[in-house]
Amino acid sequence: MNIAFHTGKSAMIAQAQALNVYGNNIANINTYGYQTVRPSFSDCLYSVQRSTEPEWQTGHGTYIQHTGVMYDESQFYFTEQPLDYALPNEGFFAVEDRYGEINYTRDGAFAMTQADTGEWYLVTASGEYVLDYDRNRIVVPFNEDGTAADYSALSDMIGVFKFENVYGIDSAADNRYAATARSGEPVAERDFQKLQGALVTSNVNLADQMVKLIETQRAYQISSRVVTTSDEFTRIANNLR
Numbered sequence: 643m644n645i646a647f648h649t650g651k652s653a654m655i656a657q658a659q660a661l662n663v664y665g666n667n668i669a670n671i672n673t674y675g676y677q678t679v680r681p682s683f684s685d686c687l688y689s690v691q692r693s694t695e696p697e698w699q700t701g702h703g704t705y706i707q708h709t710g711v712m713y714d715e716s717q718f719y720f721t722e723q724p725l726d727y728a729l730p731n732e733g734f735f736a737v738e739d740r741y742g743e744i745n746y747t748r749d750g751a752f753a754m755t756q757a758d759t760g761e762w763y764l765v766t767a768s769g770e771y772v773l774d775y776d777r778n779r780i781v782v783p784f785n786e787d788g789t790a791a792d793y794s795a796l797s798d799m800i801g802v803f804k805f806e807n808v809y810g811i812d813s814a815a816d817n818r819y820a821a822t823a824r825s826g827e828p829v830a831e832r833d834f835q836k837l838q839g840a841l842v843t844s845n846v847n848l849a850d851q852m853v854k855l856i857e858t859q860r861a862y863q864i865s866s867r868v869v870t871t872s873d874e875f876t877r878i879a880n881n882l883r
Contacts, residue, residue, distance in 0.1 A: 650868030652703030675749030
């Protein structure tokens with residue numbers, strides 16, 4: 643009965659974590675550059691109940707082994723804004739946060755900010771520095787009269803990077819991703835096209851995520867019932883005289 647209790651408990655924990663994953667996907671359905679995340683379940687260790695019958699094994703529930711990014715090339719939303727960029731390929735932009743950490747994103751909604759030195763830098767909507775092909779911050783070039791930005795030169799400076807195994811990247815934030823041992827280190831791809839005046843939309847399929855959400859809720863309810871039933875059996879056994 644204790645085995646049943648712990649089996650149900652581990653399943654409840656795993657399903658609750660999965661609910662958070664699917665809920666986060668739905669919450670980011672309108673987040674530019676967001677890639678759907680999928681939880682992968684694995685069995686807990688089995689135990690052999692009788693040494694003479696090694697095939698008689700008892701399971702101990704499940705857990706989420708890892709969450710994988712379900713990458714695909716999403717659709718485009720055309721904004722006609724000169725600082726918006728989309729990647730019609732497997733490329734990622736490199737961005738540096740305030741802590742100096744470099745992450746990668748397909749969200750190309752950029753802007754300009756002025757530093758204390760008077761120079762203008764290319765940044766994301768959340769203020770992260772956009773990096774060039776050498777992972778250096780991009781100083782926005784201006785025309786000689788100092789009035790309008792030279793967007794053609796700016797487009798050439800924005801770095802685009804590719805992972806050897808894009809399905810191995812790890813989610814670092816809502817639409818930020820980091821390299822892993824499975825993905826390999828990102829390398830600069832100067833031949834990748836950048837589509838100016840457009841953004842990459844989220845690849846979340848709302849209908850699919852709602853189905854997953856309902857399935858996970860049902861699995862959580864069943865696991866909860868296992869815990870309740872085990873507790874009832876334990877109470878009955880303790881009351882036996």
